[in-house]
Structures are given as structure tokens and as C-alpha cells.
Amino acid sequence: MDFQLTDEQRALKTGVREMLARRFDATALRAAVDGGGLDRGLWRALGDAGFFALRLSEEAGGVGLGLPEAVLLFEEAGRALLPGPLIATQLAAGLVEGAAEGATVVTAPDGGLVEWLAEADVVRGDATGAEPIRSADPLTPLHRLPGGGAGGSPERALLTAAEQLGSAGRSTELAVQYAREREQFGQPIGAFQAVKHLCAQMLVRTEVARAAVHAAAVTGDPVEIAGAKLLADEAAVRCARDCLQVYGGMGFTWEAEVHLHLKRAWLRRERWPTPARGRELQAAALEEAM
Template identity: 70%
Template structure:
């Protein structure tokens, strides 16, 4: 399959990136880390006004009228920017929950026994009775554990994979930037073979995941979605670890965003069903084909 973004899709991607760079840049990210658990309602409404939550809602119902490929591009940019909040749940609620499409209503959902941003949500989809707060590894994603899990929408799995792809892309960018500017022994560290290999492997994993995520957005096949999720999780997790390796000790400091990507990717692996669930569905499909 040859898949090339259209000019309209590229324009959408640039538009979302520019919006997030303007409204959730480095200073806003730092402010969010300093006030964990607080959702920026003004930014949320701006996302709604820009059509982020209503991308797939038909125009006749007040939406943008686009499809899954466009939603994937938008969520990829959100992942790249480390945008906090129950983005997937609110997006899926557009058209079903009043105010969700416009960003006036914050929606979260129970999935796999976890719920994100429970205390900040206006509407909770699913049974959150008995929710117990957990100490999240990601300061930008408060989580609660609930005793009952619910079935996960495949769209939630794919959009989560798109966010992971965004983190993998950003980790690769950060590693390459640092490798070009940081000098040791009188030359950029990117001149050393070990660093070159790390950056090259990050790029290969990221682009492999990109192909899988974009293809799943087109086919909407559950096996393709599960495959995309596995590849995106791997690219995001290993990419963040390798990016930390390139940065060395400074990558763990609060002055750099690298460790935040690693922490967010850990949390996302527990959202929208676990990696194990995707692996089991793929394995069951392969076994069914072989019998």
C-alpha cells in the first residue's frame, strides 16, 4: 500500500502543531508540571473551538466531517507536544455528550480498570464507583483504579497509538538535536558510532510504527490496530529510553522533557487495554488462520 498524506492532511497537521506550539509550548509544559492534576480549561475550550474533538463528527451535527486518518494526525501532534488531559475520551464523546465537541465538557472513561483525570472530568463514561487514587509516574496524568474494567473501543486503541507515535517522533528529534550540538573530545557526540546507531534505530522504529498507525487508520481493521499499537508502544518506550541514553544524566533533570515522554508512554501502555490484550488478539487470529 502506498500511503501519502494529501495537502489538506499536511495542512491539518501543521495547523495542530502550530496551535500547540503557541498554546502549550515549553513554558506551559513547565507550568503544568508545577501544578499536577489541574486541567487548563481555557486551552481545552480552544481545542474544542479548533475542532480537535469534533474532527470525525459529521458536519450536519456541527463537526468537522473528517475521518480517522485526520484524527490520527491530530493525536500524533498531541502526543508529540505532551498535551495533558483525557483527549481520547472527550474526542470519542463528541456528539454523544453535550459540550464535549466544543471543549465545554471534559469527559473521561473507565477502561481496563483505570480512569485518567477523574477529579477534573465533568462526565465519566463507565462505572467509576469505588475508584482509588494512585500515585501516577507521570505528573501530567492523574489516575484512579476502579474495580471493574470495561470493553475498550478500538478507536481508543488507535488514537492512543497515534499519541505514542508522536512521543516516539519527538524523542527521535530531541536525540538528534542533542547529538548534533553536544560535544565531547572536541567533536559532536553524534560523530561517535554508538550514538549514531541509537539515533538510527530510533528512526527505524518510529517510521515503522508510523506506517502501521497510518495504515490502521485507513483500514480500521482490528488486527491492524493491534499491530499498530504494539509497534507504537515499542517505538515510544524504547525511543524515550534511547533518547535518555543520548542525553546522559541531564536527560533525567526537570529542565528537559525527555523523561516526561518516558513517563507518559508508560502510562499510555495501560490505557485502552494492555499490550498483552493486543498480543493475545493477534495470536488468536493467527491460530485461527492456521487451523
């Protein structure tokens, strides 16, 4: 047993982080927030970098990697707040023409919502009756489906959990950085236990979620995936909330990055399985074990 990242996995994670820092920097993030629409050039660049073809076999022109590597990729996407229907497009690679290369934008309904419906080239699944709503997340245009929406796939849930995990880690990082720099009463606010303990709990939530998400990626077990999403949803939402609190007044501004993580985390929480559904699935697993 060696439940740690391999050197290759570490290199992949670093590579993706550097690529996203180049292709989707703070200026690009701001432009996207201000309603830039989907950046097709960026989509293409992601395709060229193998983002969508990651799990496609090498014979089919893909990178031939597995779920654990996909999880690391989506962690980085979540961390960087990368916009677009990333998961739906990666899952369409090899099935929808142009998806693997980043030439086609693919979306799919999930949990009563459809992301990027107007911008997508292809919709996988039934989006009949979808009505546009004013999205609370400035980085994700949304349509609302009549009714609650159907179930989802474990793979999609796992990759969503990975995005949540990346976001939770970023919120923790932001809060800690701010707590080290921001001074009040003549010292960094991070020297106060009240702030320190908020930050410590953020790390605990993130690391517990990381163990759950990575293990679920290795086993691929649907119950373990549902549990991982439950913990990752909680970590992303609670860490963003606590980060906002550590930021104080700045946390309530449009300018700080914090609200973008919170809103996206809320959105991903609505994807299948929602926390309520996840708890039911876990309870059902307990019944199985009885």
C-alpha cells in the same frame, strides 16, 4: 494506491502543530508539570479549533473528517505532551453535551486506570471504587480501578497508538538534536557510532510504527489496530528510553522533557490493549488464518 499524506492532511498536521505551539508552549508545559490542573481555557480553545468535533459530521456541527485525520491530530497531541482526557472527550463529541465544543471534560476508565477523574465533568463507563493514586506521570492525575479493568474499543486504541507515535517521533527528534550539539572528546557525540546507532534505531522503530498506525487508520481493522498499538507502544517507550540515554546525565533530570515522554508512554501502554493482550490478539488472528 497512494499511501502518503494528502496535501490537505499535511496542512492539517502543520496547522495543529502550529496551534499547539502557540497555545501550549514550553512555559505552559512547565506550568502543567508543576501541578496547574486542567487548563479549561486551553480545553475551550481546542474545542474552538475543532479538535474534539473533528470526526463529527458537518450537519451535526463538526468538521466531518475521518480516522486518518484524527490519527494525525493525536500524533501532534502526543508530540506536544498535551495533557487531559483528550481521546475520551473526542469520542464523546455528539454524545455528551458540550464535549464537541470543549465546554465539557469527559473521561473514561481504560485498562484499570481512570485519567483526570476528579477534574472531569462526565465519566463514560463504570468508575465504581476508583481510588486516587500518586501518578508517576506529572501531567496525568490517576485513579486506580479495582481489578484489571474491562476491554476497550479499537478506536480508542488507535488514537492512543497515534499519541504514542507522535511521542516516539518527538523523542527521536530530541535525541538527534542533542547528539548534534553536545560535544565530548572534542566532537559532537552524534559522530560516535554507538550514539548514531541508537538514533538510527529510534527512527526505524518510529517509521515502522507510523506505517502500522496509518494503515490501521485507513483500514479500521481491529486486528491491525491492535498490532499498530503494540508497535507504537514499543516505539514510544523504547525511543524515550534511548533518548534519555543519549541525553546522559541531563536525561535523568526533572528539567529535561525526556522523562515526561517516558512516563506518558508507560501510562498509554497500560491502556487497552496492553502489549500482552495485543500479542494474544495477534496470536488469535494467526489462528484464524490457519
